[in-house]
Amino acid sequence: MGVPHPKLSAHDLTRTFGRGPGAVDALGPVELSIPTGEFACVVGPSGCGKSTLLRIAAGLLRPSTGTLEIRTASPRPAAMIFQDYGIYDWKTVRANVRFGLDVQRVPRRTADARVDDWLARTGLGDFADAYPATLSGGMRQRVAIARALAVEPEVLLMDEPFAALDAQLRTILQDELLELTQATRTTTLFITHSLEEAIVLGDRVLVMSARPGRIIAEHRPPFPRPRTGDIRATPQFTALRGELWDLLRREAVPT
Ligand SMILES: Nc1ncnc2c1ncn2[C@@H]1O[C@H](COP(=O)(O)OP(=O)(O)O)[C@@H](O)[C@H]1O
Numbered sequence: 001m002g003v004p005h006p007k008l009s010a011h012d013l014t015r016t017f018g019r020g021p022g023a024v025d026a027l028g029p030v031e032l033s034i035p036t037g038e039f040a041c042v043v044g045p046s047g048c049g050k051s052t053l054l055r056i057a058a059g060l061l062r063p064s065t066g067t068l069e070i071r072t073a074s075p076r077p078a079a080m081i082f083q084d085y086g087i088y089d090w091k092t093v094r095a096n097v098r099f100g101l102d103v104q105r106v107p108r109r110t111a112d113a114r115v116d117d118w119l120a121r122t123g124l125g126d127f128a129d130a131y132p133a134t135l136s137g138g139m140r141q142r143v144a145i146a147r148a149l150a151v152e153p154e155v156l157l158m159d160e161p162f163a164a165l166d167a168q169l170r171t172i173l174q175d176e177l178l179e180l181t182q183a184t185r186t187t188t189l190f191i192t193h194s195l196e197e198a199i200v201l202g203d204r205v206l207v208m209s210a211r212p213g214r215i216i217a218e219h220r221p222p223f224p225r226p227r228t229g230d231i232r233a234t235p236q237f238t239a240l241r242g243e244l245w246d247l248l249r250r251e252a253v254p255t
């Protein structure tokens, strides 16, 4: 018995860029623990170290001190989605969604079935043979989501995936992501600078300070699962957004 191990844990994590008088303390120290199945959102002011945290989690960057550990039960990698999508313009939509499965050497027939399933679930079925350059921003973002989820990652890492989209499309994709992740219960670390987005999506909202980013507050939006985007219209939503905004505003104002 005892407490289960977290899926992702960071301890005393910091990152500094450069050295000497020009060094930039970008992050930390951060303590973070994300249990299996949790959707954790991190919000913070611009430049506070959010992408640095995500890149360390993804193994793209080393910590300066401390540790970040992802405990997976299988050899499946964590999957990442960046703001600029990171999809390949020279591959069709189907080939993009298939990409991670080929890397994992998933057998052909299993991979075909899974790709078809994710194309359908993300509304891309009719665009399977199209090239990304011919698609709208929202469709391209769906390709990135389908590609990440198709590998059935144990941990999903997302860095402001909807930041470049207009408000309406953003809302639609938030609702879609809510539905998809509630079905899969994938452990997720989701970075955003939007409080609304964090409250709609998160089991937990972690607020970061200005650079070097530390976690200064944590809230659990009081909306049971499965939830829908309708919670945006509730008084509890407005109240929590106000409370978190007060915190963030203090961090965003230069002192
Ligand atoms: N590769 C790098 N070299 C030097 N400084 C960097 C590098 N990456 C990020 N930084 C700096 O670290 C700080 C945090 O950056 P970042 O993690 O991208 O913030 P956020 O994603 O919260 O906007 C910023 O001051 C940024 O300029």
Ligand SMILES: [Mg+2]
Binding pocket: 050, 051, 052, 160
């Ligand atoms: Mg960033």
